[in-house]
Amino acid sequence: MSNWRQLMPDTRAYLMGKVLYQLHHTEGDLEKYLDDPDAYLNRFGLEPDMARAIRDNDVAEIYKSGVNPYLLRAHCIGVNIPEDESLKALRSVLEENNHNG
Amino acid sequence: MAEISGIYVASHTPVMLNFPDRIPEKLRTEIFGAYKAMGNDFAAGSPDLLIVLSNDHLHNFFLNNFPAFCIGCAEQYESPIEHWLNAKRRMFTGDQAFGSYLLQAALEADFDPAFSMEMTLDHGSLTPLELAGLDPNLPVVPVLINCVQPPMPTMKRCYKLGQFLAEAIAAYDNVERVAILATGGISHDIATPRMGMVNQEFDERLLDLMEADDIDAVLDHASSQVHTAGNGAEEIRMWMAAMGAASGRQFKRTYYRSVNDWYTGIGIGHFVG
Numbered sequence: 001m002s003n004w005r006q007l008m009p010d011t012r013a014y015l016m017g018k019v020l021y022q023l024h025h026t027e028g029d030l031e032k033y034l035d036d037p038d039a040y041l042n043r044f045g046l047e048p049d050m051a052r053a054i055r056d057n058d059v060a061e062i063y064k065s066g067v068n069p070y071l072l073r074a075h076c077i078g079v080n081i082p083e084d085e086s087l088k089a090l091r092s093v094l095e096e097n098n099h100n101g
Numbered sequence: 102m103a104e105i106s107g108i109y110v111a112s113h114t115p116v117m118l119n120f121p122d123r124i125p126e127k128l129r130t131e132i133f134g135a136y137k138a139m140g141n142d143f144a145a146g147s148p149d150l151l152i153v154l155s156n157d158h159l160h161n162f163f164l165n166n167f168p169a170f171c172i173g174c175a176e177q178y179e180s181p182i183e184h185w186l187n188a189k190r191r192m193f194t195g196d197q198a199f200g201s202y203l204l205q206a207a208l209e210a211d212f213d214p215a216f217s218m219e220m221t222l223d224h225g226s227l228t229p230l231e232l233a234g235l236d237p238n239l240p241v242v243p244v245l246i247n248c249v250q251p252p253m254p255t256m257k258r259c260y261k262l263g264q265f266l267a268e269a270i271a272a273y274d275n276v277e278r279v280a281i282l283a284t285g286g287i288s289h290d291i292a293t294p295r296m297g298m299v300n301q302e303f304d305e306r307l308l309d310l311m312e313a314d315d316i317d318a319v320l321d322h323a324s325s326q327v328h329t330a331g332n333g334a335e336e337i338r339m340w341m342a343a344m345g346a347a348s349g350r351q352f353k354r355t356y357y358r359s360v361n362d363w364y365t366g367i368g369i370g371h372f373v374g
Binding site for chain 2: 001002003004005007008009014017018021024025030059063068069070071072073074076077078083086087090091092093094
């Protein structure tokens, strides 16, 4: 498999990455997100499936979106998704066809 | 005319600090001992200054503006930037004069790095420094290479950057001894379906070729096989830069272990003059 799902992120992946970046680097944003995830995510104009994937900690779907994996990894640790849960979700993609995107 | 007091390579991962208990205590003690041994060897060289070759993991830089190379020109560097990293906040002393010198020299040598007068270093720089127990007052100059978002500088270009660093150090008069620590790699995947499946064969081959001083073969292996070793293995760009700086010095691995439960091939080594 390739090291990268998208060699250059498309705009959809970029936008999702922007949310994950701001969430963990803008003072107060993590608290706002945890307090009301839907309201926070609404600010970014994400497509509904993207917002749902972030809100539901759907690690496999976020990965498949093509978001930069370092942003996904930091998000998993930053919102305390259990390690084994993240790993299981990622492994589930390995079992799918065309997991390289 | 400064001289290089030592060139070291060492893996980094936040897992070491955040989830140390995912591996058995005996193995953890062995790994942390290997970092400390590197730190002791490093200190024996009595450097006046440390160049940290590392990468920003999308903390200081985002995809709206991401440099291929960036030289730190700040008076000091706070760390860590990750709110979630299990590490004590600390302030590293910088060396603005050397950073600025390096920046100018790089431009004159046909490299076009970005520069930063305000960076908060992430786990890539902090973890090995912390585990090695390096003198907290030793001035550091970060040189960051994009290893986290394609397109990235080629392995060969990073090797050449290292050659440039050695030449620039040799031409600098304001300190006597400069050490280089290149951090990152070896095989690991970050947030992909292969996470936790270390490619030990890739790592062993890389280390063997480096010890054989077969630079062309190292660059070929690094360039053509990195896709088998994980997105985190892209960080061996820092190892290529260290190799470039090491002209005439023999590489020796001091530690290697494939640690699947830390998701990483943990490698430590140095170039002996």
